[in-house]
Amino acid sequence: METIITSFQSKLDLFSGKDRRKIQAALSKAIELHGSQKRLSGEPYIIHPVSVALILIDMKMDAMTVMAALLHDTVEDTGYTLEELKTDFGEETARLVNGVTKISGVKLSKKNEQEAESIRKMLIAMTQDIRVIIIKLADKLHNIQTVHFLPPERAKRFARECLDIYAPLAERLGISWMKTELEDLAFKELNPEAYNHIRQTVHEDVEKYRETLDRVQEEIKSEARKAGYKVTTSARTKHIYSIYRKTKRRHISLQEISDILGIRVICRTNQECYILMGLVHSLYTPIEGKFKDYIAMPKANKYQSLHTTVMVPNGLILEIQIRTEEMHNRAEHGIAAHWAYKKNIKLNGEDDINLSVINKMKEWQNSMYNSREFLEEIQRDLLKDTIYVFTPAGQILELPKGSTPIDFAYRVHTQLGNNCIGAKVDGKISPLNRPLENSQMVEIQTSPNARPNINWLKFVKTSTARSKIRQWLNKNDENYIIESSIIAKKKAPAVLPGESKKGKKTAAAEPGAVVREFFDKARLGLSVNKEKNFLIKTATCCRPAPGDSIIGYISHSRGIIVHRTDCKNLQHIENIKDRLIEVEWEISSPRKIYTFSILSKEVSNLFSEIENILKPFSGHLLRGSLHENEKNLLEGEFMIELNRAKDLYKVKKGVSAIPNVLQIRSIES
Numbered sequence: 001m002e003t004i005i006t007s008f009q010s011k012l013d014l015f016s017g018k019d020r021r022k023i024q025a026a027l028s029k030a031i032e033l034h035g036s037q038k039r040l041s042g043e044p045y046i047i048h049p050v051s052v053a054l055i056l057i058d059m060k061m062d063a064m065t066v067m068a069a070l071l072h073d074t075v076e077d078t079g080y081t082l083e084e085l086k087t088d089f090g091e092e093t094a095r096l097v098n099g100v101t102k103i104s105g106v107k108l109s110k111k112n113e114q115e116a117e118s119i120r121k122m123l124i125a126m127t128q129d130i131r132v133i134i135i136k137l138a139d140k141l142h143n144i145q146t147v148h149f150l151p152p153e154r155a156k157r158f159a160r161e162c163l164d165i166y167a168p169l170a171e172r173l174g175i176s177w178m179k180t181e182l183e184d185l186a187f188k189e190l191n192p193e194a195y196n197h198i199r200q201t202v203h204e205d206v207e208k209y210r211e212t213l214d215r216v217q218e219e220i221k222s223e224a225r226k227a228g229y230k231v232t233t234s235a236r237t238k239h240i241y242s243i244y245r246k247t248k249r250r251h252i253s254l255q256e257i258s259d260i261l262g263i264r265v266i267c268r269t270n271q272e273c274y275i276l277m278g279l280v281h282s283l284y285t286p287i288e289g290k291f292k293d294y295i296a297m298p299k300a301n302k303y304q305s306l307h308t309t310v311m312v313p314n315g316l317i318l319e320i321q322i323r324t325e326e327m328h329n330r331a332e333h334g335i336a337a338h339w340a341y342k343k344n345i346k347l348n349g350e351d352d353i354n355l356s357v358i359n360k361m362k363e364w365q366n367s368m369y370n371s372r373e374f375l376e377e378i379q380r381d382l383l384k385d386t387i388y389v390f391t392p393a394g395q396i397l398e399l400p401k402g403s404t405p406i407d408f409a410y411r412v413h414t415q416l417g418n419n420c421i422g423a424k425v426d427g428k429i430s431p432l433n434r435p436l437e438n439s440q441m442v443e444i445q446t447s448p449n450a451r452p453n454i455n456w457l458k459f460v461k462t463s464t465a466r467s468k469i470r471q472w473l474n475k476n477d478e479n480y481i482i483e484s485s486i487i488a489k490k491k492a493p494a495v496l497p498g499e500s501k502k503g504k505k506t507a508a509a510e511p512g513a514v515v516r517e518f519f520d521k522a523r524l525g526l527s528v529n530k531e532k533n534f535l536i537k538t539a540t541c542c543r544p545a546p547g548d549s550i551i552g553y554i555s556h557s558r559g560i561i562v563h564r565t566d567c568k569n570l571q572h573i574e575n576i577k578d579r580l581i582e583v584e585w586e587i588s589s590p591r592k593i594y595t596f597s598i599l600s601k602e603v604s605n606l607f608s609e610i611e612n613i614l615k616p617f618s619g620h621l622l623r624g625s626l627h628e629n630e631k632n633l634l635e636g637e638f639m640i641e642l643n644r645a646k647d648l649y650k651v652k653k654g655v656s657a658i659p660n661v662l663q664i665r666s667i668e669s
Contacts, residue, residue, distance in 0.1 A: 001044045008050050011057050019063035026067040026089060033078040041149040048142060049073055055138040059175075059336045065131045068096035072135060076101050099132030100139065130335055133169060137178055140166045144185045157602060159189035160659060163241075164605065174301035174334020183241035190659045191244075198240045201254055205261060206237060209316055216284075216312055217263055220320075223279045224267075231276065232266045236321075251616065259309055262319035266328055270295060273322045277306050280320050284310035287317065295327075297388055297439070300398050303331050390441040402435045403461045409444045410465040417468055419446040433459040451476070542567040552583040592645055593622070596652070598636045600626075601660040606636065613654035614640060617647040633662070 008027070012020045030049050037045035053069040067089060074080040075097055082101075086094035144162050147155045163186045170179035188195040206213075217233040224231045238246075238260050246257055267276055273295060280286075290309035298304045305323040312318055323331065386398050389408060397411055405423035409416045422445040423430050436442065452472045460466055542564040544550045552560040553570065562583055563570055600606065611621050623639040642648060656664055 001047060004047055004050050004054075008054055008057075011054070014057065014060075015063050022089070023063055023066055023070070026070040026093075029088065030070045030074060033074045033080050037077070039146070039149065041146060045073075045077075051142045052135070052138045055141060056135065059134070059138075059333065061131070061134065061336065064092055064096065065135060067093050068100075068131070069135050069138065071097050072100050072139060096129060096131055096135060099129065100136045130173075133173065134175075134336060137166060137170050137173075137175065137182075141178060141182060144182060144189075147185070147189055153601065155189055156660065159186035160602070162186040163190070170334075172301050173336075174303055174330060175332075175336055176303075176334065177332050180239045180241075184239055187241040187244060194244060195240060198243050198254065202237050202240065202243070202260060206235075209261060212312060212314055212316055213261065213263065213318075216318065219283055220263070220265060220276075220280060223283060224276060227275065227279060229267060229272055229276065231272075234264050234266075236262045236264050238262070258317035259319040261316070262321065264328075265320065265322045266325055267322065268324060270324065273306050273324065276322050277308060280308060280310065280322070284312050284318075286310050290319075295323075297396065300386055301334055303327075303334075305331060387436060387438045389436050389439070392441065392443050399436065400461045404435060404459055405430060405432050405442055405444060406456050406460050407462045407465045408436065408442045410460075410468050411462065412444070414468050416444055416446060417465065418452055418472055419448060419450045420444050421447045421450045432456070539563045539567065539569075542569070550583055552581040554579045554581055592642050593639060594642065594648060595637065595639045596655075597638070597665045598655065599662045599665055600634045600636060600658075601662065602634065606634075606658070606661075609658050610638065610640075610655060613651055613658075614642075617651065618643055619647070619651065 005027075009024075012023060015023065027050070031046050034045045034049070039045050039048060049070050049072060052072065053066045056066050056069050071085060071089065071093065075082050075085060082094055082098055085097060140162055144159065147158055150158065162182050167179050167182040167186065170176075170182060184195070213235040217235065220233055221231055238257075243254070243257060243260060246252070247254060250256075265276060265280075267273060287309040290307075292307040295304045295306055304327040305321050307319060307321055309317060309319045387401050387403065388396050388398055390396060391412065397408065399407055399411060405425065406417060406420060408423075409420045420432070423432055424443040424445065425434075425436065425440050427441075452469045454469075454473060456469050457466060460469065538544055539553075539561050544562055544564045549565040550562050551565050551570075552562050555561050560581060560583065606626065607621065607624055610624065614621060619640055619642045621638065621640055624636065626634045626636045629635050640651070642651070652664055655661060
């Protein structure tokens with residue numbers, strides 16, 4: 001403990017005398033409050049907040065951020081209150097600490113729901129002060145560095161959270177070194193065998209091509225000197241988790257990845273970047289289609305650089321990155337670079353801190369999503385890879401990778417989406433469900449008589465598009481039965497006429513209750529006497545699913561409500577026999593239908609994972625539900641459709657490879 005405290009205090013010379021005294025006071029209070037508390041490693045607990053503060057000092061964060069880091073666990077883990085902290089260290093420090101403090105005192109049915117609400121609270125606090133998330137990222141980084149002290153299940157759950165939430169957030173804030181370390185350490189915990197294999201392969205490649213890398217760097221520097229430019233170069237390797245993702249995304253082996261090794265070139269000005277790119281292409285053969293200009297079109301996190309992939313004389317493929325010193329600093333430190341070069345900057349999302357992740361969070365902070373839905377939308381819409389496309393007027397729009405012209409239309413304006421009848425992409429007619437690609441120009445064709453189509457919900461990627469389509473359908477389309485996916489905690493059973501609310505328990509609290517559900521109503525239909533032109537809805541109390549025995553109840557104003565035949569709520573309706581009607585399931589697909597069940601630990605985006613596995617085989621997820629058993633594991637039942645029976649084995653293999661999926665217990669046709 002003494003060693004880390006000494007190391008911390010030696011770095012306080014970076015601060016002014018006044019700030020240094022404030023930080024020392026915060027350190028003394030943290031030591032006093034955490035007292036004899038121990039971490040699972042057996043070390044004094046104070047080592048954790050001091051380590052987090054050290055990370056932030058190395059990031060050149062301001063004194064207030066360092067103080068909040070030292071105190072960030074005091075309100076949550078000791079008797080120290082937020083009011084006491086505000087009195088001792090000021091309102092600003094208290095606000096930062098409160099932003100990273102977990103929700104407590106709120107009775108929620110499941111631990112993961114409480115965790116989701118804590119993350120939502122933190123993300124919304126981030127919109128008021130970006131330093132909240134920077135403190136949290138440093139906190140998660142130190143925790144993942146010491147994750148091996150946790151019990152195996154907790155360690156894997158924490159590692160998955162880092163991969164799903166915190167590493168993508170670090171990337172969106174432009175802090176690439178932190179994103180890389182979070183991903184690699186989490187991946188090491190989740191899949192140590194793959195991690196070690198890739199690490200060994202990268203090490204062997206570096207040793208094998210060390211002389212080539214040195215020679216290429218000297219040739220670039222020499223050519224630059226001849227042209228009158230001074231540059232610095234360094235060899236780089238693709239980090240381990242990004243290599244793994246590439247093998248999975250492209251369904252290729254490790255040996256087929258051509259850009260594991262690369263070289264970074266640092267120069268002085270934007271103009272020099274382009275001149276040096278020409279020099280590199282004069283030295284080596286560029287690979288067609290592998291040039292990316294992030295200077296003219298920066299990423300959403302303000303990342304700028306030129307990327308090109310070339311073949312050097314011995315046949316080695318290298319990615320060359322060319323950027324200025326300022327671009328490099330921003331690429332490594334992202335939003336945190338502000339504190340290294342500026343004083344008195346605004347911290348409320350204005351000035352240069354105008355990142356799309358902040359702006360999007362502001363849009364969502366008053367949303368009606370519950371915490372789990374909020375987190376699912378954040379992961380689906382905001383923390384995935386992005387593309388950049390142009391409007392006909394030349395405006396650049398950022399969209400999640402895989403977005404379609406419909407997503408584009410709703411991002412521009414709601415009415416443009418509602419009246420969309422077609423799209424031109426780069427001047428050519430394009431299907432509305434075809435994914436857009438980087439740098440395309442998109443023009444939406446409209447008609448005043450056009451209207452949203454329920455089938456759009458199958459392929460749109462953005463929450464904005466889904467929300468706007470559902471709003472229109474709910475308001476204008478009586479045949480719109482239920483939204484295409486429900487990812488939420490099951491509510492208490494609906495009360496039918498004649499039923500009392502007294503004594504009812506919340507279904508989600510019972511073992512075996514549905515905790516998340518997906519249901520593609522466009523492909524799984526209901527019919528009455530073989531006719532589908534009825535207003536039919538499924539009951540929210542018993543949530544009938546394909547395969548269940550069902551009966552229809554004719555309501556006075558809402559059409560036919562479909563219940564499971566064993567639904568207890570039906571027993572309380574007077575003259576029930578006169579208002580029952582036979583209904584049946586219809587699977588509107590000529591393709592092969594399969595069902596399977598799995599056993600899994602917590603996976604927040606399991607439905608999306610399965611859909612992604614099905615995509616290469618043109619498959620569809622028709623239905624899915626997750627039940628939490630008495631051991632707090634998830635039991636899942638899924639119905640899928642495929643063109644070819646032989647693809648089933650590959651789908652099964654892909655599902656079993658999803659982290660936290662323990663086994664596929666049965667697959668049947």
